[in-house]
Amino acid sequence: MSFSPQIAPLVKRGRFYFCRYLLKISPLAMSESAGHYEQERRTKLQKLRQLGIDPYGKRTAGVTPLATIKSQYKPEMGHDGGPDVIAAGRVMLKRDMGKLSFLTLRDETGDLQIALDKKRLSDRDWQIRDSVDLGDLLVVSGKLGQTNKGETTVWASTVSMASKALLPPPAKWEGLSDVELRYRQRYVDLWANPEVMRLMKLRIRVIDEIRRFMTNRGFVEVETPMMQTLAGGAAAKPFITHHNALDIPLFLRVAPELYLKRLLVGGFGKVFEMNRNFRNEGISPRHNPEFTMLEVYEAFGSWETMADLIEEMITMVAQNVIGTLQIEHANGRKINLQRPWRRARMTELVEEKTGWKFDKNPLQKPELLAGLGEKAAHYSPAEQLVEVYEKLVEPTLIDPCFVTHAPSVIIPLARENKEDPYFADVYELAINGVEISPGYSELNDPDLQAKHFAHQVGEKDQQQKMDEDFLTALKYGMPPAGGLGMGIDRLLMMLTGAESIRDVILFPLMRPV
């Protein structure tokens, strides 16, 4: 919770001052400080109350979604011969002409016109019309019909105010387009820009489809700690918090991996978790500090069974939610999700794109090195390979491609390849020029795992501590397994063409004002 600058010092001095401060704000004082628009609406609020009308409504039984009402209209109902219906929604448009008004209501299903006709309304309800502003939530009951111009309309016989809006909605034509306001005030954005509601519902369906897909294949969804005493499973910087009673630091998880693998040791065969991870790093159009990730582990699986699984999953989701495997973005980009998806070694793709035939020796092409920045000269050959792949190859992989056998040094939790341990038995699935999902043949040799961890801890930052308990777990024996992760937000960006991760997250993190 954050406080405005003028209250913050009072809060810090204690609850007593905070309460006293709040008490000083009488409704009158608040209305004095309110803007012109709010003031006008408060006047109407008072007027309604004087008429004995509650401007904040009550439970209403029998409200039908607007799209459903609209679809119930049949030509034989004529002008006003349809059934009695109850419609509720936000007033988006208002067209008054003397003794008749047409209003456009909106709910989460769509828009519907209602008509307020003086002849059909009681005097009291007619007076409500004069107090209706754009943005108010109304409930009307009346006959379903159509106007002379053929617009499906509810001819209201009663009107009630479900909630009087004290603040005006954004301009009716332009809507809300300031991205900062859209993210900060999603509660306005969702109805001011109906495509935002559609996109968020699409997100919900995608997540639902994935859960169903996993469950149908015998995977069980589990919940592992989001607050961890060691943040392992990825090399990202964690958020740090503190447990008061235990007086210990706690970390928000950067990945659920090490706990899901403990479950494999515990005897679970097929598990997944789909929930938030937290990484304390830069924010960008592709990074939100908290993001939703799917992680899957299958005992006796491998990177290849994981690749099959994710390929099936994504095509099924696209087919069921988008309705096609030919994804087309507003900017003209086309993505073909038709199976089978390409599988190619990282070295192969790098050679294909840049001509560099990787032989485990340092990169000798000056023109390539120059593009990687000054640090690249100090990189190991393996790091150079990955760097060249990420900078020059990955962005060109628009159609799905499983990039396999990345160098094992960069993937401490994966199994080394039998024929050539320099590389790991892993894939990185790239679609739309970004990594959507990594998948591994998981390492289950405790000694090798300990070595990899030691190497990582020594080389990387000091925040990365060895998870001894995880190594203990491995010593009890973890079955060989396939594992995968998938960034749900990035999947949605790929499916919808959203250019920013914030567009597929209801409440992206924003710096407090």
Place this chain on the structure above:
RNA sequence: GAGCGCGUAGCUCAGUAGGUAGAGCAACGGACUUUUAAUCCGUAGGUCCUGGGUUCGAGUCCCAGCGCGCUCACCA
């Protein structure tokens, strides 16, 4: 964290070369019983993000700060 760009009425945006702050929608008053971003007549509405500075004079130029966006860095 760095560079670049943006911040003007409730919303969407203009604002020339430094010279009293503008439009559309919304609001307010009036007319109107079939509108579709209704229309017509009239009225009002501003901490030009904040704070400094230059200048006779700053929305405009300079400096600092805040917020947002983009790019880079960070992120296997």
